[in-house]
Amino acid sequence: MRSAATPRRSVTVRVPAKINLELIVGPRRADGFHHLATVFHAVGLHDDVTVEAADDWGVTVNGPYASLVPADGTNLAMRAARLLASAAGVDEPVHITIDKDIPVSGGMAGGSADAAGTLMACDALWDVGSSKAALEEMGAELGSDVPFALTGGTAMGSGRGDRLAPVLGRGHYHWVLALSDSGLSTPKIYAELDRMRANGRVPKLVPSASMMTALRSGDAASLGRALNNDLQPAALSLQPRLEEVLRTGMEIGALGGIVSGSGPTVAFLVPDNERGLDLAVALTASGVSPAVKRAVGPVRGAHIVTGPVAPRSS
């Protein structure tokens, strides 16, 4: 219990979900990860991560997915806070509150988003002053998608997805996201891909010319045709009903549809906001998806929305 005189400071960081416009998966590396060439795209579906000085380390998750997220030391946000504390020599526990809107195990990097948000929020709360590069490096230790959650926008990812380079692109894109009520485990999807590919050829790790041209032109129809995800067949193999989701969205008039990352969220590209609303309504009515959201991309990466606020009594 906090006494009335105790100063309390908090920082809130807003951090976006991602989809992969293109995800080319190469061979498995010695460390168990796969070589990737990917085009990340941050979309306007966010988690808000608040860190607050506290007597003890803790984490609370709010929102419809709260029961699916561990609230102990295995939580990726908690691991992020402790990693930064140890790197910066800080001994000030924080309580982390995650207001969660990004689906859990949905292929949209929600856990990575929370880790990225926590790194940025703790850095501000503790006044560490880390460079963006230092936060990205720490983020890469926590998960392959954490550096991108810090960066946002649209970016090329290489290595295991953690090495980023800017993409020349323009335009804003309207997405309809068909969520699923049962998640998919990322390691299982990669293992399924390896199984399906046994003795087969692995692709060259270069983003397609059609993707780069589409992004440079800002033409949504070209982007819709260029969407490509090597993990999609593995996601469809483990959740065959996703084929019906994809087929329904395309029949209703999406410019393109793709499983997001390791799935099971399916992202549909539409020409504008109005068509997005139409598709969302039609997808919901068709009954193929238990929940549908709309989002625009690209959006900025993790950024502070409040704080540090200090001191205040409570």
Ligand code: C5P
């Ligand atoms: O880095 P992240 O925690 O997101 O990875 C989760 C799992 O996904 C890894 O343990 C690994 O099984 C798989 N993965 C992979 N190759 C990558 C990224 C993730 O095999 N490039």
